[in-house]
Amino acid sequence: MSTPPSTAHSKLKSPANRLTKLPTYVFAELDELKAAARNRGADLIDLGMGNPDQPTPEPIIKAIQQGVADPANHGYPNFKGKPEFRQAVAAWMKRRYNVDIDPETEVQPLIGSKEGLAHITFAYIDAGDYSIVPSPYYPVHSRATWIADGHVHHVPLTAENNFLPDLDSIPEEVAQKAKLFFVSYPNNPTAGVADLAFYEKLVAYCRKYNIVLVSDLAYGEITFDDFHPPSIFNVPGAKDVAIEFHSFSKNFNMAGWRAGFAVGNPEIVKALYSVKTNLDYGLASAIQDGCIYALNHGEEFLPGLVKTYQERRDVLVKGFRELGWQVEPTKATIYMWLPIPKSFPDSKAWCRHLIDTADVVITPGIAFGEAGDRYFRVSLVSPKETLQKAIDRLKEKGIRYES
Numbered sequence: 206m207s208t209p210p211s212t213a214h215s216k217l218k219s220p221a222n223r224l225t226k227l228p229t230y231v232f233a234e235l236d237e238l239k240a241a242a243r244n245r246g247a248d249l250i251d252l253g254m255g256n257p258d259q260p261t262p263e264p265i266i267k268a269i270q271q272g273v274a275d276p277a278n279h280g281y282p283n284f285k286g287k288p289e290f291r292q293a294v295a296a297w298m299k300r301r302y303n304v305d306i307d308p309e310t311e312v313q314p315l316i317g318s319k320e321g322l323a324h325i326t327f328a329y330i331d332a333g334d335y336s337i338v339p340s341p342y343y344p345v346h347s348r349a350t351w352i353a354d355g356h357v358h359h360v361p362l363t364a365e366n367n368f369l370p371d372l373d374s375i376p377e378e379v380a381q382k383a384k385l386f387f388v389s390y391p392n393n394p395t396a397g398v399a400d401l402a403f404y405e406k407l408v409a410y411c412r413k414y415n416i417v418l419v420s421d422l423a424y425g426e427i428t429f430d431d432f433h434p435p436s437i438f439n440v441p442g443a444k445d446v447a448i449e450f451h452s453f454s455k456n457f458n459m460a461g462w463r464a465g466f467a468v469g470n471p472e473i474v475k476a477l478y479s480v481k482t483n484l485d486y487g488l489a490s491a492i493q494d495g496c497i498y499a500l501n502h503g504e505e506f507l508p509g510l511v512k513t514y515q516e517r518r519d520v521l522v523k524g525f526r527e528l529g530w531q532v533e534p535t536k537a538t539i540y541m542w543l544p545i546p547k548s549f550p551d552s553k554a555w556c557r558h559l560i561d562t563a564d565v566v567i568t569p570g571i572a573f574g575e576a577g578d579r580y581f582r583v584s585l586v587s588p589k590e591t592l593q594k595a596i597d598r599l600k601e602k603g604i605r606y607e608s
């Protein structure tokens with residue numbers, strides 16, 4: 206017999222202020238909207254997701270399976286990761302970015318890069334400290350600072366600035382106080398990319414103010430038309446101030462395995478390591494085996510993956526152009542970032558309108574902060590036929606961009 210829920214729980218102590226003061230997580234609200242539409246029988250096409258739709262490449266799964274069967278992997282993992290993992294990371298950084306990384310002191314395996322981005326924040330931010338975060342932003346870049354009782358100074362990313370932050374707009378007193386500066390290029394959600402000239406300015410800025418520069422390179426390999434992004438460490442002197450986060454989720458369709466790594470300044474890597482040794486046990490050893498395989502054989506999988514996303518991008522670029530949007534082909538990421546029509550008050554209203562009239566789901570830009578509220582994000586994580594079907598539905602319902 207099951208026990209009925211106790212009414213005494215209404216007297217349960219409330220969660221910490223750091224949780225209750227957080228702005229609502231828009232993705233949870235979006236889930237409710239989708240559930241309501243499905244309840245009325247809607248056959249939704251979901252362009253809102255950031256979750257890769259394709260399976261992990263077979264040889265990577267095999268490497269994980271072999272790792273699972275190996276009793277040497279059954280105890281707690283080593284906090285620093287396997288030596289082979291760290292060596293594979295260093296070799297990858299050299300091959301893909303021409304960056305020298307010391308596998309002993311400059312690599313930290315992660316249980317997904319999101320985990321590392323949260324923990325690097327806890328390593329540096331005390332109550333009242335400042336992080337600088339370009340906005341719109343991937344949520345953890347701001348939220349981890351808020352959870353640590355710190356303040357976030359948002360720098361707007363605008364189409365006019367090619368979605369790069371204007372460093373001169375940051376007040377001097379914020380620059381003096383800031384401990385962390387987050388950037389993420391290729392960018393989620395805007396799909397903006399950074400060139401070396403911008404990174405040079407950013408590194409000089411962080412060196413001037415002794416700010417720890419956190420570069421999130423989660424989309425480093427999802428790049429189109431012969432574009433490949435620089436690493437922050439392509440700037441001489443960046444290793445004095447920077448740490449860079451990499452993910453297996455998008456590059457290798459491994460989001461469900463939860464794996465990433467950080468590379469960079471040994472002191473910063475050590476601070477991250479120190480938080481992690483207190484709070485987790487590191488990346489499961491069998492998963493590390495799959496990651497080692499992925500890094501050592503990455504070039505076998507990437508061209509196919511990139512081609513698939515590029516074809517999908519082309520379908521959406523053509524489709525949205527036909528619907529009146531002026532879209533340039535994106536250079537990277539699995540997203541497109543488009544303005545909402547002027548007649549809509551905000552991005553949530555636009556999102557509700559598309560669900561109600563066309564059974565198409567997008568992500569309202571507000572999910573990435575106030576600065577995103579006149580935009581919406583669509584993802585390339587559905588087959589191109591599905592993307593075309595979404596465009597056709599919008600066309601049928603007379604949905605068009607009007608400025």
Ligand SMILES: Cc1ncc(COP(=O)(O)O)c(C=O)c1O
Pocket residue numbers: 255316317318319320343389392393421423451452453454460463464465
């Ligand atoms: C910019 C950015 N950084 C980090 C992550 C988290 O990736 P991971 O799966 O490695 O935790 C994501 C996931 O969508 C992302 O968009």
